[in-house]
Amino acid sequence: MDWFQSQNWVRDSEGPVLSLGPSGAFDDTHIFAPCVIRERGTTFLWYCGSQGSVEDRVFDMGLATSDDGLGFIRHPASPVLRFGAGRSILTPAVLRHPDGSVCREDGRIRMWFSSCHFPSGDASHTLHETSSADGVVWTEPTGPLVVDAYAPTVIRENGRYRMWYTDVREDPWSIRTAESVNGRDWTVFADPVLEVDQGWERQRLVYPTVLTLGRKYLMWYGSYSNKPGTVMTTALGFAISDDGYNWRKSHRNPVFGPDRSRPWESHFTTSQSILGLPDGSWRIWYASRKKPPFDHKYFAIGTARWAGPGLIPA
Secondary structure, rough: OOOOOOOOEOOOOOOOOEOOOOOOOOOOOEEEEEEEEEEEOEEEEEEEEOOOOOOOOOOOEEEEEEOOOOOOEOOOOOEEEEOOOOOOOEEEEEOOOOOOOOOOOOEEEEEEEEEEEEOEEEEEEEEEEEEOOOOOOEEOOOOOEEOOOEEEEEOOOOOOOOEEEEEEOOOEEEEEEEOOOOOEEEEEOOOEEEEEOOOEEEEEEEEEEEEEEEEEEEEEEEEEOOOOOOOEEEEEEEEHHHHHHOEOOOOOOOEEEOOOOOHHHOEEEEEEEEOOOOOOEEEEEEEOOOOOOOOOOOOEEEEEOOOOOOOOOO
């Protein structure tokens, strides 16, 4: 199978599947980082939303649901999770089986997220965990589990927990991996598993989404892709691995990027969630940003579908 074929992601919604909230809502200025699962015929989408200027933003976590993954309705309890003390909840990631489906433990959803304090100017990020039975009421988040960690993706495989995340200690940001026997005590591997090394990539790699199909580990990841003197944009690259440690990037990268014909997503399309569908196709939900000035750190959440490589996900 040629996993490095072109990925023809087709946008199949006329506009965003979720936009900024109404004036005065917790998500009326910034919205990003969709985390999507499907259970019992319902698609659940958790996301990060904020008010305020880019410098003063504080993100809380909202929830929206859908019957078809295209039209979402905000849950009336949103925001469903706040951290407090000016700290943001960023890039939530639920525990998944290797195929990307949600992995409940004792009937509960486990979720990890990054946090930082934007108003203070402190760029450090820490990883925390919370859990929920219904996706609406969440436990008090733990203290920091891993430092300098952003945008995690976590699977349980053969009795262990495997995580890939963005290391934000210094530029250029890279992708690292860590393992745990309980999801709380993490051993971080010494070397990055993915670094900036393709011509389209600039400054940072970010937002790894990892799942498996057959014997292969698949990763979609974001990078800045501007040329010197042009406006910054983002796009997604793709990589594949036999073991989750050693990765090969597609020579066709980037595989998904902004659509300049759609003003609400003309420049940024990252912080994505991807699921395999029963018919063998794939669906992506992604956050977007329009052209400068960037009053909105992110502006809307969109979706697209890819027919896939022709093999139905496990």
